[in-house]
Amino acid sequence: MARRALFNLPNTMSLSRVVLALAFVLVSEPWDRIALIAVAGFTDFMDGWLARHEKSESTTGAMLDPLADRIFVLVAISTYLVEGELTTAQYFIFLTRDLATAAGFVIAKIIPTLRPAVFRARLLGKIVTVAQMITLVAIIVLPELTDFLIVTIGVVSAASIIDYTIAVWRGRARSSAA
DSSP states (O other): OOHHHHTSHHHHHHHHHHHHHHHHHHOOOHHHHHHHHHHHHHHHHHHHHHHHHTTOOOHHHHHHHHHHHHHHHHHHHHHHHHTTSSOHHHHHHHHHHHHHHHHHHHHHHHSGGGTTOOOOOOHHHHHHHHHHHHHHHHHHHOGGGHHHHHHHHHHHHHHHHHHHHHHHHHHHHHHHHO
16 A cells, blocks of 8 residues: 555544644643544544545555554543542443454454454444444543443443444345355
């Protein structure tokens, strides 16, 4: 892939979330962290919108965007775990969809009949990401909502895992029939 294709504006916006994740660890002021979460959420929306609008969607961008999201979320919730803002159980519920998706991706690449499966963003996955970002802010400003929001993430994550699994199996069935 050409160098400019990797470093187009949407991909650069995705990569910025890795830098924002590092900043999240380095700052401790609540409003600084809220600003970092807001910028991460904004870049997550804008990178996809720009890629579609500029017709610069790419395989690299399709992989980079969710990876950058996961890095930001993992670093942020790991920071909260270390600081005692989340319990270990809440931490793993928060990560359920991400862990299942990563495992599903690896399994799909190992099992020959699943290799043609294409992983694309799904609505429920986007809802989980939005719920995660809202929860990252709520932990700071409305910590009494944390338990409810973590349960919400768990429920939507379970639905998302089922949705992704069905989509992969349907995609596999279509590609084996072709």
